[in-house]
Amino acid sequence: MTGRLPARYVRPVGLDPERFGVSLSQAFFERSPLEVAPDLLGCIVASTAEGTLVAGRIVETEAYLGRDDPGSHAATKGMTVRNAVMYGPCGCAYVYFTYGAHHMLNFVCGPEGTAGAVLLRALEPIVGQDAMSRRRGKNQEAELCSGPGKLAAALAVDLSDNGIALGTDRLSVYAGTPVARDKIRVSGRIGLSKGHELPYRFYEAGSPYVSRGRTGAHLKSKR
Numbered sequence: 489m490t491g492r493l494p495a496r497y498v499r500p501v502g503l504d505p506e507r508f509g510v511s512l513s514q515a516f517f518e519r520s521p522l523e524v525a526p527d528l529l530g531c532i533v534a535s536t537a538e539g540t541l542v543a544g545r546i547v548e549t550e551a552y553l554g555r556d557d558p559g560s561h562a563a564t565k566g567m568t569v570r571n572a573v574m575y576g577p578c579g580c581a582y583v584y585f586t587y588g589a590h591h592m593l594n595f596v597c598g599p600e601g602t603a604g605a606v607l608l609r610a611l612e613p614i615v616g617q618d619a620m621s622r623r624r625g626k627n628q629e630a631e632l633c634s635g636p637g638k639l640a641a642a643l644a645v646d647l648s649d650n651g652i653a654l655g656t657d658r659l660s661v662y663a664g665t666p667v668a669r670d671k672i673r674v675s676g677r678i679g680l681s682k683g684h685e686l687p688y689r690f691y692e693a694g695s696p697y698v699s700r701g702r703t704g705a706h707l708k709s710k711r
Contacts, residue, residue: 503543503615508532509663511655517578521551521597521604526674526690528595528606529667532614534660537644540619544611544633544642545664548691548698550677552594554603558682562603573651576600581659583640583650590637593645595654595661609678609689611639612697635699667692678702 512531517524526549534543552560552574561571561584573582574596582594582605598604611633613620620632620642633639640646645659654661675689678701691698 503532503534503541503662507664508534508543509665512579512661512663514577514579517595517597517654518599519597521553521606522688524595524597525549525551525606525688526672527666528608528661529672529690529692530664531666532662532664533593533608533611533643534615534662535643535645536658537649538619540616540644542613542616542619542643544613544615544639546608546610547612547667547695548608548610549689550607550609551688551690552605552607553688557686559677559680559684559686559688560603563682567603571603574603574605576602578604579654581645581649581652581654583645583647585647586637591640591646592636593640593643593649607636608639609636610634610691610695610697610699611642612695613642630696634697635701 528546528549531546532543554562557563562574567575576596577600578596578598580596582596584592586592592607594605594607596605613629613632617629621627623641623644624632626632633642649659652659671693673691673693674687676685676687677689
């Protein structure tokens with residue numbers, strides 16, 4: 489990460505550089521999802537979908553690894569049409585549709601050819617709350633992005649974003665202000681039938697914006 493933005497990165501108008509910091513470099517995402525997931529806490533994701541700038545501070549994430557992770561989409565016999573984006577290149581969005589109702593936004597991590605991603609589970613809304621409220625049909629700020637399906641809807645993320653490079657005008661990620669290590673909590677993952685007990689979920693202690701899902705087996709999970 490550097491103090492200068494590469495030419496291909498454009499910070500949308502309305503983002504305070506002192507608060508939002510620099511765009512995350514591809515090198516940030518070249519590490520294991522288990523390293524990237526806690527480091528994303530405090531970072532800021534911004535979307536300009538539908539011509540409207542919205543942004544949120546990341547307060548909850550989950551790491552997903554390769555074929556040996558039973559909760560991962562990569563726990564298959566290999567690459568499939570659905571999970572291909574997970575195999576790289578890193579620094580891209582991996583978006584999928586689940587339960588017939590929700591899009592899920594992930595960031596691809598690790599070396600190309602090795603599956604890995606971090607699911608964004610919750611954001612603290614900081615820019616464009618009116619647009620988020622309209623998209624979500626909710627007025628309470630704490631409810632706008634307190635879950636992976638909710639935040640994708642608030643950002644207007646859909647399958648057209650699957651595979652796009654982060655740092656585009658449409659979807660960007662900024663360094664923000666890292667969450668102090670003593671404020672990061674770890675738990676099992678939420679909403680999985682397998683691999684839910686692994687300590688791969690990270691969240692900011694005390695944040696009112698963290699999702700309310702409970703860890704434990706979810707018998708009808710379709711992740």
